Amino acid sequence: MPELPEVEIAARNLRRWASGRRLADVEAEPSARRIFRPLAPRAFAEALRGSRIREVRRRGKHLLVTLEAGRAPLGLLSHLGMTGKWLRRGVGEPPPSHSRARLHLDDGVVLHYRDPRLFGRLRVVPGARFDDLPELAALGPDPLEDGIDAKRLAAMLGSTRRPVKVALLDQRILPGVGNIHASEALFIAGIDPRRGARSLSPAEVRRLGRAVLRSIRRTLRKEYGPEVAYVEEPGAENPFRVYAREGERCPRCRAGRLRRVVQAQRSTFFCPRCQG
DNA sequence: ACCCGTGTTCGCTG
């Protein structure tokens, strides 16, 4: 379940696996209609078949794949939702469970889009005109690619009445930040997640911006590999400082116990002693 | 059986 680091890793993987490759065949599961909307699964597969992968980019949690169909550019927009993942399978390797789409490359490799919960999206973008898509236009600058402008962040946080943790989930502010890194960044910055976004001082906003980047980069370093290890998978260690650690000792002050509260129907984890 | 979930969208409300 991906936030910015997992999507960044997916982008790097797709680049490595598929740049310059032709899609010899494309399959889209008929039962997974909602992933391919507004196209029918069959129309989705046909739109991509035979095209060649030229570029893979990331913007927030979106993957932007540029292909070439004959002479014409063609776009593929991929959002991983809660449980989406791109997986590579070599010739003869068995498919993963819940494979919803398959890109058969001209070297025999198959790229599977696996998504048990079906919250992800795969959309064909005619002419690769990503700039015309309202959902991308609404996103703020990408924290990793463009950096974080503290002035802009302060303006965005200053114009909402929501708690700062809830505001951080708004993809118009810092796209790519999700429920984990919102909690992690607020912990690193020492800011109480329940405070109103507009109550932060300029110094706190700067600290928060830096903390978001630190949290994202740290996860990126930890998780970079051919298959991302997700925290909820059996056997995986929880790599986070506070996320999903309710009741544990605070890793900073060693005295407080980490708490869990629910905000906007999502869990927030924090140390009541360190985050004032 | 029941609860929980790294995300987004839609419709209602004040």
Place this chain on the structure above:
DNA sequence: TCAGCGAACACGGG
């Protein structure tokens, strides 16, 4: 008019 809120989506795992 619009920010903010809660439900809905769908399925697996504890």
